[in-house]
């Protein structure tokens with residue numbers, strides 16, 4: 001790998017491009033500007049497309065008739081680095097340790113998308129051109145649901161006319177095992193605010209005579225699941241496509257022990273989840289209701305005898321074929337209203353929503369992806385689904401009419417969204433090879 005690649009990677013990682021927090025708005029713009037400069041310098045025609053949120057970086061080569069047109073997609077935004085005290089080194093000051101780069105975004109998605117960019121760069125340098133027509137779309141809002149990217153695709157659907165999508169924002173099942181993901185879960189979000197008294201109260205003077213909103217919220221949230229982790233919202237599973245025997249069998253033959261991996265990676269005292277499924281089945285093929293945040297009352301040092309006026313929780317649902325996000329949100333609202341304890345009121349705000357995706361890994365394009373993976377990593381590709389979500393992928397199908405090849409480089413222990421996120425240089429280099437291989441594979 002060339003020396004300057006690491007410097008470029010570090011420069012990209014140093015932008016704290018946290019999309020969910022407005023205080024970083026300028027940093028996202030600077031990060032997008034850096035990408036524009038980089039892509040222009042390798043010979044692509046590049047523009048910064050403003051949106052109501054964070055800008056989109058759009059680059060393309062000169063389109064020639066008769067060539068296949070490929071859309072490569074990634075994101076330059078990252079998740080918040082909190083809690084900061086759990087990082088061994090500051091999240092936006094990348095460091096290399098034992099062949100791994102540590103920083104927020106190291107894997108998700110800066111390392112992965114930069115390896116694509118460098119693959120494109122090397123192909124252009126070697127052949128003075130690319131073997132395909134290329135569109136490269138790198139957005140700044142993936143981690144908050146890609147709210148403005150669908151509009152961009154719609155507005156530019158003619159200019160973006162293409163044959164296939166390539167995305168490197170998914171996982172590898174294990175180190176050295178190239179992986180083609182043919183499914184993603186969808187995700188949809190809501191926030192709950194439970195209100196009791198009009199102000200915070202003295203818990204001695206009022207306690208016992210009014211409902212405590214935190215207790216009420218805890219009781220309400222506890223109605224979401226049974227003791228085995230099955231979601232108790234009426235109708236939640238109605239549209240869920242059962243896991244088929246062939247898929248179960250195929251997953252059992254994969255070169256990893258999913259239960260062992262989850263146990264080791266998470267450090268939980270024991271595995272937990274819906275009865276009748278192993279860990280990868282639970283993650284790849286079953287829907288969930290998760291509480292992502294909860295708050296209310298006194299959080300400072302010592303004690304404070306208070307009954308808070310409010311309590312809040314943030315929830316997301318992971319969706320699988322054939323569930324519909326809007327329907328799940330409606331069912332959840334009905335459930336929450338129906339199970340609300342006495343003495344409090346509830347406000348429910350719905351958030352972002354992105355559908356699931358499922359494609360055929362054995363289609364001609366899927367086979368091309370498997371070829372490229374084999375060429376780049378010298379090993380047969382594993383075929384998996386993913387538990388994570390990339391909201392825009394289903395819109396690539398709806399708006400642009402294309403299927404997407406999910407050929408990611410994230411390792412199970414990459415700590416995406418967690419402290420000490422990391423990416424091995426081995427995968428950075430593998431990603432460069434993979435990009436070159438897939439561009440050749442898709443040429444016609």
Ligand code: BES
Nearest residue numbers: 108143144145169170171187386388389
């Ligand atoms: N790269 C992830 C998605 C992912 C992770 C796919 C692991 C496959 C395996 C992506 O950047 C991400 O985190 N997406 C969010 C989307 C959400 C905020 C709308 C997610 O899944 O939580």
Ligand code: ZN
Nearest residue numbers: 079108143416
């Ligand atoms: Zn992510």
